[in-house]
Amino acid sequence: MQQVLTYDGSFEGFLSVVFKIYEEKLVHVDIQKVAHVQPSFFGAVAEVLTSKEHADRVWKGLKKKLTTYGRNQIYYSFLSEELAVENILLDYIQQVFASKENIEKDFSNLTVLKLAKITKSVGREKHRMEAFVRFRLTKDNLYFASIEPDFNVLPLISKHFKSRYADQKWMIYDIKRKYGLYYNLHTVEIVAMEFPKSFDFTKTSDDFFANAELEFQELWQNYFKSTNIESRKNMLLHVRHVPKRYWKYLSEKQP
Amino acid sequence: MSFERIKEKLNILADAAKYDVSCSSSGSNRANKNKGLGDATGMGICHTYTEDGRCVSLLKILLTNHCIFDCAYCVTRKSNDIKRAAFKVQEVVDLTINFYRRNYIEGLFLSSGIFKNADYTMERLVSVAKKLRLEENFNGYIHLKSIPGASDELMREAGLYADRLSVNIEIPTRAGLKRLAPDKNREDFIKPMKKVKNEIIQYKAEKKIIKSTPKYAPAGQSTQMIIGASGENDYQIMTASNFFYKKFNLKRVYYSGYVPISYDSRLPQIGTEVPMLRENRLYQTDWLMRFYGFDVSEILNENYQHLDLDIDPKLGWALRNIEHFPVDINQADKRMLARVPGLGMQSVYKILQARKFRQLNWEHLKRLGVALNRAKYFIVCNSNQFERRDLQPATIKGLILQNSKSKFRNATSSQLNLFG
Numbered sequence: 001m002q003q004v005l006t007y008d009g010s011f012e013g014f015l016s017v018v019f020k021i022y023e024e025k026l027v028h029v030d031i032q033k034v035a036h037v038q039p040s041f042f043g044a045v046a047e048v049l050t051s052k053e054h055a056d057r058v059w060k061g062l063k064k065k066l067t068t069y070g071r072n073q074i075y076y077s078f079l080s081e082e083l084a085v086e087n088i089l090l091d092y093i094q095q096v097f098a099s100k101e102n103i104e105k106d107f108s109n110l111t112v113l114k115l116a117k118i119t120k121s122v123g124r125e126k127h128r129m130e131a132f133v134r135f136r137l138t139k140d141n142l143y144f145a146s147i148e149p150d151f152n153v154l155p156l157i158s159k160h161f162k163s164r165y166a167d168q169k170w171m172i173y174d175i176k177r178k179y180g181l182y183y184n185l186h187t188v189e190i191v192a193m194e195f196p197k198s199f200d201f202t203k204t205s206d207d208f209f210a211n212a213e214l215e216f217q218e219l220w221q222n223y224f225k226s227t228n229i230e231s232r233k234n235m236l237l238h239v240r241h242v243p244k245r246y247w248k249y250l251s252e253k254q255p
Numbered sequence: 256m257s258f259e260r261i262k263e264k265l266n267i268l269a270d271a272a273k274y275d276v277s278c279s280s281s282g283s284n285r286a287n288k289n290k291g292l293g294d295a296t297g298m299g300i301c302h303t304y305t306e307d308g309r310c311v312s313l314l315k316i317l318l319t320n321h322c323i324f325d326c327a328y329c330v331t332r333k334s335n336d337i338k339r340a341a342f343k344v345q346e347v348v349d350l351t352i353n354f355y356r357r358n359y360i361e362g363l364f365l366s367s368g369i370f371k372n373a374d375y376t377m378e379r380l381v382s383v384a385k386k387l388r389l390e391e392n393f394n395g396y397i398h399l400k401s402i403p404g405a406s407d408e409l410m411r412e413a414g415l416y417a418d419r420l421s422v423n424i425e426i427p428t429r430a431g432l433k434r435l436a437p438d439k440n441r442e443d444f445i446k447p448m449k450k451v452k453n454e455i456i457q458y459k460a461e462k463k464i465i466k467s468t469p470k471y472a473p474a475g476q477s478t479q480m481i482i483g484a485s486g487e488n489d490y491q492i493m494t495a496s497n498f499f500y501k502k503f504n505l506k507r508v509y510y511s512g513y514v515p516i517s518y519d520s521r522l523p524q525i526g527t528e529v530p531m532l533r534e535n536r537l538y539q540t541d542w543l544m545r546f547y548g549f550d551v552s553e554i555l556n557e558n559y560q561h562l563d564l565d566i567d568p569k570l571g572w573a574l575r576n577i578e579h580f581p582v583d584i585n586q587a588d589k590r591m592l593a594r595v596p597g598l599g600m601q602s603v604y605k606i607l608q609a610r611k612f613r614q615l616n617w618e619h620l621k622r623l624g625v626a627l628n629r630a631k632y633f634i635v636c637n638s639n640q641f642e643r644r645d646l647q648p649a650t651i652k653g654l655i656l657q658n659s660k661s662k663f664r665n666a667t668s669s670q671l672n673l674f675g
Contacts, residue, residue: 135356143356
């Protein structure tokens with residue numbers, strides 16, 4: 001009979017579930033986030049509490065079996081938030097622990113290949129966000145950007161922006177997941193935010209943004225147009241590189 | 256800052272700079288220091304793409320499009336009747352900083368028409384980079400043009416502030432240059448390139464002994480050649496390219512299909528199609544030379560002076576050298592795997608890793624992402640199914656063309672019909 005184990009949705013929570021499965025030698029489990037648990041007609045549902053200690057022990061165990069590459073794959077895939085990715089990860093982790101050799105590059109193993117694919121998608125999204133974030137200067141001298149990434153990549157891009165924009169306050173806000181990164185000139189914090197009702201993420205209203213902000217956006221739009229070579233136009237290629245779902249927050253794509 | 260005036264200048268001077276195709280922002284190792292602005296340690300980032308599909312990574316502009324030269328292929332040539340403009344040094348600095356802070360760009364690509372003389376122009380370019388580095392503590396990417404004929408002293412200074420330097424050879428042969436740019440000579444291009452190459456070697460050697468030696472052009476040098484303006488064939492172009500890679504340790508050679516911009520009778524007329532497919536084949540050849548272990552003479556030589564347009568150069572090589580195949584996926588070394596049509600370096604790497612665990616079969620290869628429609632004629636694997644017919648190269652080519660969809664299908668349809 002299948003047992004559903006739920007967790008709080010955090011990475012540590014997930015690793016705590018893995019710990020419990022090993023400790024209690026559980027089989028036939030289905031791991032789900034407590035927030036989106038699917039009622040099951042057959043098995044029991046048990047909630048696993050997040051334990052930093054348990055999570056650390058699993059992670060330490062993985063360190064002995066995998067290089068940074070392999071461990072990154074686990075973390076990246078987890079952030080994909082794909083449906084049932086936890087179960088693929090469990091399958092992977094069980095194979096990792098069961099094998100004498102490091103299996104992270106066994107590309108003829110279906111589970112390894114699946115994970116490599118998910119990791120690649122998440123990595124691509126991370127890279128896209130490093131590229132497509134568009135800061136806008138607010139009246140409070142904060143460089144503000146809003147994004148709606150396909151995957152939960154904020155934790156992955158924090159370091160990149162911190163080492164790059166060390167001398168300006170900035171915030172990157174994930175509208176879909178309702179949290180943001182805020183850099184206060186010293187550290188990056190994870191913040192939840194309330195926005196006024198009148199705030200439209202896609203507009204640069206002068207109630208909120210600095211006077212010159214729109215001017216710079218316009219300069220950038222102009223640059224974007226001038227640098228195009230009309231006789232080589234290839235919109236198919238353009239859209240492949242800059243998919244339409246990202247246009248909403250790209251300054252150069254504003255009407 | 257007057258936005259109206261800046262906008263006008265930006266339109267003119269970005270438009271004039273766009274024919275320089277280089278937009279790379281990778282390969283440097285300049286980290287953010289003293290909590291300044293910017294970081295150029297990572298891989299390059301394309302912040303957006305133009306509607307023609309090219310990466311926009313840097314703010315690519317000319318300092319001015321006033322020019323004393325009259326090169327036929329160049330849109331800013333003296334005799335061309337166009338609007339002229341010039342940025343002030345501070346204007347470029349402000350634009351760069353403000354664009355960078357908004358995460359529009361990785362840095363600045365600054366080129367220029369030549370006004371007064373080479374040194375005067377080069378000095379202005381250097382002063383922009385110097386200001387960005389010293390006054391703004393800017394650690395983003397800076398690509399400066401080496402102005403042909405600039406003095407050694409200025410080139411030495413340029414490398415201290417820039418990540419990359421480039422001088423565009425533009426016309427691959429001496430004769431072509433003489434015809435299209437009579438005021439210029441090849442030595443003027445070579446001189447700054449040579450100086451920068453030697454400085455890079457020297458600074459690197461010193462750095463090994465004295466840690467505090469400053470960086471000198473950490474992302475190296477590049478150049479560009481125009482394709483289809485002066486009648487050179489692929490053999491001549493790639494031989495020139497190979498010469499620059501070997502002789503000057505260039506990081507990149509760019510190939511830019513000529514976009515007709517004038518009615519000069521020495522050049523393809525306005526309305527002539529940009530040779531994009533040919534450009535693509537040249538880049539493929541360039542990649543084969545740099546990453547796949549091919550020598551240029553294996554692909555282009557006295558007997559084969561033109562790249563095939565209907566098939567890629569690696570497939571072309573394989574069909575001419577069919578005696579090297581089939582290759583055993585589970586045994587062959589990296590060098591030979593890289594020569595199999597349909598295997599990219601990513602696939603080669605995955606195969607090398609995966610075959611440590613088990614013998615690979617067709618199903619494995621397919622899942623790894625190997626382009627089997629091309630590769631299958633050239634490989635055997637752990638399966639008793641393989642191409643047993645003794646196919647002639649021409650037949651293989653026909654079969655592959657029949658079963659593949661090229662993005663350039665329209666451009667080569669006349670050839671396809673032969674096999675259709």
